[in-house]
Amino acid sequence: MVCLACLLPLFLVPIINILPLLFDFIMGKIYRVFGWEYRKPERAPAACPYKPPTAPVSKAEADAEPNPADPVKPGNVDVKKD
Template sequence: MVCLACLLPLFLVPIVNLLPVIFDLIMAKVYGLFGWEYRKPARAPPACPIKPSAAKTAADGSVSGKEDLTAAAATDTSPKPVGVDDCKQD
């Protein structure tokens, strides 16, 4: 036996997916009563939840921008105050 609460999402998902279409139909009827024309708004396409990586691969399989990242990490451009020592003494 399966409880009704577990089956509820199976019936709600298609209804939720149809809500924009139902809204457009209702708004077209309401606008039609007033003699106006209802134009559907442009909807954004669904976005991909996986973000592409920032580094792009070249045709030969090498990663472009990799050299730039390692070179930028190797050079430290932050100014240090005069007389400050990086070594830790106990």
């Protein structure tokens, strides 16, 4: 048995995907009533949110000391370096 809240996304995704097409269809009808021409706007294609680093990270850079902006570990707060 599956709860309705778990099934809700299965029904919402197709509806959300159809909304831009429905909007273009309705706007086309409204523009036609006024005698104008409705041109669909260009939509940007879906982009991948993950962008891999352009330059490979060398081992020397990975072993380097942390930047001052990096958070400090709890044990290193009061350690004095000379």
